[in-house]
Every structure is written in C-alpha cells, then in structure tokens.
Amino acid sequence: MDNGTMLQGFSWYLPADGAHWRRLAKSAQRLADEGITAVWLPPAYKGQAGGFDVGYGVYDTYDLGEFDQKGTVATKYGTKDEYLACIRSLQAAGVQALGDVVLNQRMGADATEDVVAREVAANDRNRVVAGPHKIRAWTRFCFPGRRGRYSTFTWDWRCFHGVDWDDATRRGGIYLFDGKSWDDEVDHDDNGNYDYLMGCDVDLSYPPAYDELVRWGKWYLDTTGLDGFRFDALKHMGREFYQRWLPEMRNYTGRELFSVGEYWTPRVDELVSYINDMPTMSLFDVPLHYHFYSASCSNGDFDLSKLFDRTLSTWNPVRAVTFVENH
Known part of the structure; x- marks a missing residue:
C-alpha cells in the first residue's frame, strides 16, 4: 500500500x-x-x-x-x-x-483441566513465588456450538503458557504451567518478561x-x-x-x-x-x-x-x- x-x-x-x-x-x-x-x-x-x-x-x-x-x-x-x-x-x-x-490470548474456555503450575510474581514473571502445585485452569476449548465445522482442533493446556485464575481455590494470580517457559523475544521492560498479558496465553512455539x-x-x-x-x-x-x-x-x-x-x-x-x-x-x-x-x-x-x-x-x-x- x-x-x-x-x-x-x-x-x-x-x-x-x-x-x-x-x-x-x-x-x-x-x-x-x-x-x-x-x-x-x-x-x-x-x-x-x-x-x-x-x-x-x-x-x-x-x-x-x-x-x-x-x-x-x-x-x-x-x-x-x-x-x-x-x-x-x-x-x-x-x-x-x-x-x-x-x-x-484465548478466553471463555468450555471446560477446566487440572494442571501443575508455578505461581510467578505479577511484577516479575521470572520470579517464582509458589512452587509446582496443581491448579484447575479453564483451558479446554472444544467449541460445542460449531461441532467441528472448519476445524476439529481442540485447544488444551498444552497449547498455552499459563493463566491468571485457579478455579480450584477461586484465586487469581499468574500461573506458569510446569514444563513451560515464557517466550524470550518479548518486552522485558515491564514485569521482567511481558509474555503473559491476559486469559490463556497461547504458546505460539508449541507445534500443534x-x-x-x-x-x-x-x-x-x-x-x-x-x-x-x-x-x-x-x-x-x-x-x-x-x-x-x-x-x-x-x-x-x-x-x-x-x-x-x-x-x-x-x-x-x-x-x-x-x-x-x-x-x-x-x-x-x-x-x-x-x-x-x-x-x-x-x-x-x-x-x-x-x-x-x-x-x-x-x-x-x-x-x-x-x-x-x-x-
């Protein structure tokens, strides 16, 4: 243009x-x-x-x-x-x-999953404030209203880095899933690493x-x-x-x-x-x-x-x- x-x-x-x-x-x-x-x-x-x-x-x-x-x-x-x-x-x-x-990001998941995660500090996402423990995350997207039209792909916790809500404890926070790491090629001036913004943070490097x-x-x-x-x-x-x-x-x-x-x-x-x-x-x-x-x-x-x-x-x-x- x-x-x-x-x-x-x-x-x-x-x-x-x-x-x-x-x-x-x-x-x-x-x-x-x-x-x-x-x-x-x-x-x-x-x-x-x-x-x-x-x-x-x-x-x-x-x-x-x-x-x-x-x-x-x-x-x-x-x-x-x-x-x-x-x-x-x-x-x-x-x-x-x-x-x-x-x-x-993705929001409004259709179901929860139990996932092992670490809680990180809101103002420094590189600092772990609670070690690995099980949370209940809204991370399963199966789109029942669409019924597989155009795509049958189901999003689950493996497609994301983390979330900001544990439904088991009804508690907010920033939770990094075990085995995952924030992307490095993002903004580092804010919050140590500003990969996480909101909702279910998509792991864009996860091949599926x-x-x-x-x-x-x-x-x-x-x-x-x-x-x-x-x-x-x-x-x-x-x-x-x-x-x-x-x-x-x-x-x-x-x-x-x-x-x-x-x-x-x-x-x-x-x-x-x-x-x-x-x-x-x-x-x-x-x-x-x-x-x-x-x-x-x-x-x-x-x-x-x-x-x-x-x-x-x-x-x-x-x-x-x-x-x-x-x-």
Whole structure:
C-alpha cells in the first residue's frame, strides 16, 4: 500500500446492536470519496462475551458470526454474511479491508483441566513465588456450538503458557504451567518478561498450536479475501511467530497482505529493534502518538518543531504508520 490514509473502522464503545458491518458497508463509497484508502476492521470472530465482546477476549476464531456460541449467533458487529458483504463493499469502492488479528490470548474456555503450575510474581514473571502445585485452569476449548465445522482442533493446556485464575481455590494470580517457559523475544521492560498479558496465553512455539494457526490463517484469507492485517499485542508475542506465520500467508495467497502491528511502547529504539527483526510488517508510531498527547495537554507550550523527535516516522518513515489516537 502506498502512502494512503487508513481509517480505524470502529471504536471500543460502539453499540452492541449487531449492525456495524451493515453501517460500514453503506459508508464504503463515502469513505473512498473522502480519501480513505484502507479500513482497519475490528476483530470479527466470536469473543467470550458473545454479542457484547469488542473482539479481544478471543473465544473461537472460526466463528465469524455463524454459530450459536456464547449466547449469540452474531458478534457485536453482525453476522458472518454481513462481515463478508462489508469487505466486498469496501473493496468495490477501492478501499482495502484490513482484519484485526488477535492471537496472543484465548478466553471463555468450555471446560477446566487440572494442571501443575508455578505461581510467578505479577511484577516479575521470572520470579517464582509458589512452587509446582496443581491448579484447575479453564483451558479446554472444544467449541460445542460449531461441532467441528472448519476445524476439529481442540485447544488444551498444552497449547498455552499459563493463566491468571485457579478455579480450584477461586484465586487469581499468574500461573506458569510446569514444563513451560515464557517466550524470550518479548518486552522485558515491564514485569521482567511481558509474555503473559491476559486469559490463556497461547504458546505460539508449541507445534500443534502453531500448525492450527497456520491452517486458520489460510482458511480466514480464503473465506474473507481480506487485503491485509492489523496485529494485536506484538510486545507480548515471541517474534519468531510472525517471522514464520506472515510469510506463510503471503506465499499461500501470492499477495502483499499489507500488515501493521501494535507494539505499544513510547521508546522508538524498541520499535526499531522489532522492525529490524521483522522485515515483513509496519508498526504504529506509538512515540508520535505520545507527542501528540503531550502537545494536546501543553496549553500551547509544546515545541512543534520537535514533534517528530525520537519517533518511528523519523527513524523509518516507510515502515511507520502514524496515528493520533486509537480504540
């Protein structure tokens, strides 16, 4: 994609009326006429909160609003057919459709499993505060409402690094499963190792889980015809995953699949380091976002000549996606 203008096609606080895909489809030509060249669509698959889930509490990535799961068929944004129609409407107007992909965590499991785990400190995930003991974790995802359609893969504790809840004791904490270790190629400035974010933290290096995410990615692209991706929570995911997964998707489709990732940090050196390791995607310019924020709170005292100092746009403008605010 050339130097275009991408619209975030949703906000966190949209009404949970199941009508968003229809609204966006009706707006496609107007957006194109106003100079929008791409629309970042919200996560389209079923979340743990059903029709109220913004999309980041990922339950079933194969359910795009097609199956009766989590109390609803439609997602917060509408049905699968409406989602596909929205994508086609944007593309017919000459606007690229980018799908929000959230692969770091899963929530809303269908059953528990007894797993041996170590509890680690919330502010230092490398420090064990309780030795190996058995917990009851919500880690089994079998998707009974889908009944094996599109994939028969069942997620269990082996697909994850850990969780934040022991249902046996009804106690929260951060529990690292025995025999597992946090990914190393993640953010280490926060909490010692910031692999774990929320829910069931996906072990992206576990071969069965990785292979399933490759199968899903190919199915998702075949089903939707999306033009590219927005990737969530990169600082919490081992870099090796997208180094492998995204080229596989591009080779499979034979298309560019423009991709932009969210690596949330005000430090430009971290973004530059990530890009050096990840030549396959762009990143949001988070340091520039913080500069905009500072300027907005400065009562006119911000030196605009320094707006782009220590930003990704200065270090690597080709790979920087600028933004003022997001969801």
